[in-house]
Every structure is written in C-alpha cells, then in structure tokens.
Amino acid sequence: MRIAIALGREENRVYPGPFGHAPRYAIYEVGEDGEVRLLEVRENPHAKEHGEAKHAKMRALLADVALKVGARFGHGKNEGAFPVAGRLEVGPVSLEEALALLKARRSSA
Template structure:
C-alpha cells in the first residue's frame, strides 16, 4: 500500500493545513511487509494553485499510484468529493509523525 501525505509549505515535518489538493508537495510512503512506513519520494504538486476545471483529473493522475491520501482537510468536488476513487484520511494540521500514527491506528482497527 502507498499513501501520500500533504506537506506544509515551509516545514516538511508538518501536514499542510489547507485543502489536500492545494499542498505544494506530497510525501509518498510505502507500507513495507513489516508494517513500517518507508518514504519513497517527495513529489511536487504542479497543480497546487489551480482551481476547478481539470484540476481533479490532473490530481488523480499525479497520485494514481497512491492508495490513501492523508491531509488536514479535503475540499468538496461534487457529491463524491475531489477524489472519489481513493481512500482518504483527514488528520488536521498535525505533524507527519502524528499523521502516520493515525494511519497505523486506522489500519490496525479496520
């Protein structure tokens, strides 16, 4: 499983406090067989400032290899949300470490 965490503008140890799709970049993690999170890459978001139009489609393409989106909050792109084909987890403006802890808890309780 892969997940993307929206990263804050100036501090890559914090979750971006605004809507997920406006984050300037994403930390992409892979969950290893031992259950640990391994950072795969930090991916720039060229669509952060884009509004409406094709943004949702472009964001889906940008994160097509990601199973779970993690952010402080998510916008509302219609009745199904901006990412209707992806799981997502709202964690608020917390540290990346706290966001990963919440992902781990969610995986253990599901």
C-alpha cells in the same frame, strides 16, 4: 500500499488546507508487516489551480497512491469533488502524528 501525505511548506507538518492545494506530498510505502518507508517527496505543480481540469491532473499525479492523508479534503461547494480511492483526514498535525494515526488506523482494521 502507497500513501500520500499532504505536506505544508515545512516538510514535518501536514498541509493545513485542502489536500489538492498542498505544495508537495510525502509518498510512503506501507509494507505487509506495517513498516512505513518514505519513497519520495513529490512536488504538486497543480497546487494553485482550480476546476475540473485540476481533478484529472491530480488523479494522474497520484495515480500510484491508494490512500491520501491530509488535514481536510475539499472546500465550500466543491467539498468531496476530488474522487479518491481512500482518504484519511488528520487535521493540521505534525508528520509524525499523521504517521501515528495511520498506524493506529491500520491496527484497528
């Protein structure tokens, strides 16, 4: 399974704002054995965009990702407007903390 973690300007922190506004995403592969391996850091060229057109662009950008991990999803009247296959809100934590929360979630599933 692939996951995308929203990254802030510092690559070791989860982006503190809405998932779709993150400047980049750390794309990880989670193996059957639970091992998590970084595949790439993917830039988000749509970070400053808004509206319905952005949603389609974001779906295309992260089409290969099953779980999105971020500090929060949506904002204001658009809360939950970005359709996701799965998501995990972790707050504005370090990347290490986000990965630990993801592993804890997998262990309890």
